[in-house]
Amino acid sequence: MNVKIEVSARHAHFTQHDLEVLFGEGYDLKKQKDLSSGEYTSSDVVKLVGSKTTLENVRVVGPCKIHTQIEVSKSDAYRLGLNAPLRLSGKVIRSGPVKVVGPKGELELEEGLIVPMRHLKVDPDRASELNLNNAQKIKVKIEGPRALIFDEVEVRVKEDYDFAIVIDTDEANASGISSGGEGEVIV
Amino acid sequence: MNVKIEVSARHAHFTQHDLEVLFGEGYDLKKQKDLSSGEYTSSDVVKLVGSKTTLENVRVVGPCKIHTQIEVSKSDAYRLGLNAPLRLSGKVIRSGPVKVVGPKGELELEEGLIVPMRHLKVDPDRASELNLNNAQKIKVKIEGPRALIFDEVEVRVKEDYDFAIVIDTDEANASGISSGGEGEVIV
Numbered sequence: 083m084n085v086k087i088e089v090s091a092r093h094a095h096f097t098q099h100d101l102e103v104l105f106g107e108g109y110d111l112k113k114q115k116d117l118s119s120g121e122y123t124s125s126d127v128v129k130l131v132g133s134k135t136t137l138e139n140v141r142v143v144g145p146c147k148i149h150t151q152i153e154v155s156k157s158d159a160y161r162l163g164l165n166a167p168l169r170l171s172g173k174v175i176r177s178g179p180v181k182v183v184g185p186k187g188e189l190e191l192e193e194g195l196i197v198p199m200r201h202l203k204v205d206p207d208r209a210s211e212l213n214l215n216n217a218q219k220i221k222v223k224i225e226g227p228r229a230l231i232f233d234e235v236e237v238r239v240k241e242d243y244d245f246a247i248v249i250d251t252d253e254a255n256a257s258g259i260s261s262g263g264e265g266e267v268i269v
Numbered sequence: 270m271n272v273k274i275e276v277s278a279r280h281a282h283f284t285q286h287d288l289e290v291l292f293g294e295g296y297d298l299k300k301q302k303d304l305s306s307g308e309y310t311s312s313d314v315v316k317l318v319g320s321k322t323t324l325e326n327v328r329v330v331g332p333c334k335i336h337t338q339i340e341v342s343k344s345d346a347y348r349l350g351l352n353a354p355l356r357l358s359g360k361v362i363r364s365g366p367v368k369v370v371g372p373k374g375e376l377e378l379e380e381g382l383i384v385p386m387r388h389l390k391v392d393p394d395r396a397s398e399l400n401l402n403n404a405q406k407i408k409v410k411i412e413g414p415r416a417l418i419f420d421e422v423e424v425r426v427k428e429d430y431d432f433a434i435v436i437d438t439d440e441a442n443a444s445g446i447s448s449g450g451e452g453e454v455i456v
Contacts, residue, residue: 156442157344168414168445199414227355227386229420255343256443258355 083212085222086246089254089261090198092137092154094128094182098146104128104184111144118203118244120145130154131181132162149174150194152182155252159197169196170236198250201236202267203243214239214269221268222247228258231268270399272409273433276441276448277385279324279341281315281369285333291315291371298331305390305431307332317341317382318368319349336361337381339369342439346384356383357423385437388423389454390430401426401456408455409434415445418455 102109111124126142130152137158151174159166159178166178178195182188202222204214214220216239222232235247247265254260289296298311313329317339324345338361346353346365353365365382369375389409391401401407403426409419422434434452441447 155344156445157342157438160442227421231418231420233416233418234414250443251344252439252442255347255439256437258343 083267084264085202085267086244087224087254087259087261087263087265088203088244088246088248089259090153090248090250091141092130092152092158092251093123093141093143094130094153095143095147095149095151097148097150100150100182100189101142101146103187103189104182106186109186111142113144117143118246119240119242129183130158130162131183132164134163135161137162150189150191151177152180152191152195153198153250154195155250156197157252159195164195166195166197168199170199170201170238171196198248199236200232200234200247200249200253201238203238203240203246203248205241205243205245206239208245209237209239212269222265223268224257224259224263224265226258228256230257232257232265270454271451272389272454273431274411274441274446274448274450274452275390275431275433275435276446277340277435277437278328279317279339279345279438280310280328280330281317281340282330282334282336282338284335284337287337287369287376288329288333290374290376291369293373296373298329300331304330305433306427306429316370317345317349318370319351321350322348324349337376337378338364339367339378339382340385340437341382342437343384344439346382351382353382353384355386357386357388357425358383385435386423387419387421387434387436387440388425390425390427390433390435392428392430392432393426395432396424396426399456409452410455411444411446411450411452413445415443417444419444419452 114123127139130137180195218237314326317324367382405424
């Protein structure tokens with residue numbers, strides 16, 4: 083069956099505490115666009131400072147989370163000169179360190195930097211209909227001049243999830259696909 | 270069968286004319302390391318200037334060719350703000366424009382910027398032994414946490430070619446593999 087592709091560019095999620103360190107006490111993110119599952123992009127940005135370079139204008143995604151998590155591609159991590167392990171969202175324990183600079187302050191994070199693992203988002207109803215289980219691994223086939231089959235795509239079942247494959251910018255470039263493109267799920 | 274992976278980072282090939290514009294009349298590249306099929310890396314570098322940024326320290330590969338060709342990843346092309354079409358090496362007609370700056374001069378290339386297509390290099394003897402033909406498309410399977418199968422991998426048969434799959438840095442990052450890693454050829 084066909085599934086929409088979402089390309090996840092580098093972005094940051096903060097705890098309320100960390101957001102206030104970077105943007106000031108009681109700061110509210112400036113919501114820009116709703117994402118699925120209650121998340122939204124903001125017009126707020128931070129800088130990521132690595133040993134080799136600084137990446138400017140890294141978008142903050144709201145609302146605040148229980149862990150601060152900075153998601154970059156492997157290409158970004160090499161540019162920064164930082165170690166960013168491949169992790170599912172939320173698995174930040176012993177992930178990479180990074181310095182984050184906001185308009186009002188900065189954070190020296192000991193962990194939180196990850197390269198997000200590709201996954202299939204699906205809501206419980208559709209998952210049940212398609213006989214897909216949370217944490218199951220599937221394949222996704224991409225057509226075109228850089229055709230490939232992504233293996234090890236983890237199924238993540240959650241209320242209100244759009245039905246979509248999430249890949250990072252390296253994966254999008256390697257497969258020649260953009261956000262809004264389509265792949266084929268192979269179970 | 271297993272095959273070695275070579276990761277091709279951004280680099281440049283020049284005609285003798287273009288090399289002399291950038292490095293001065295009668296310039297000889299400073300050879301650093303032999304590659305397969307008579308090519309070699311040099312310690313000479315140029316800058317690529319795009320509409321959004323400049324990439325420094327782009328390695329020149331020798332010897333000089335009949336066409337100038339600058340190879341970057343799609344990530345590089347986005348950073349530069351330039352259009353770089355996906356092409357097999359040598360197919361530079363109507364490829365992307367780019368400005369190149371060397372120590373002694375600069376070039377405003379109207380074409381020459383490409384994203385190199387992944388391919389399998391093989392010498393004629395081994396190609397015959399494995400029943401592989403030039404321009405044939407094969408698949409290559411990569412194992413690991415970012416396991417995937419590259420489709421549309423073109424076979425290139427040439428004297429003195431190492432037996433190796435050549436991919437770019439986006440493809441290496443997307444599949445979690447480094448130079449020296451291995452893949453499995455699926456015919």
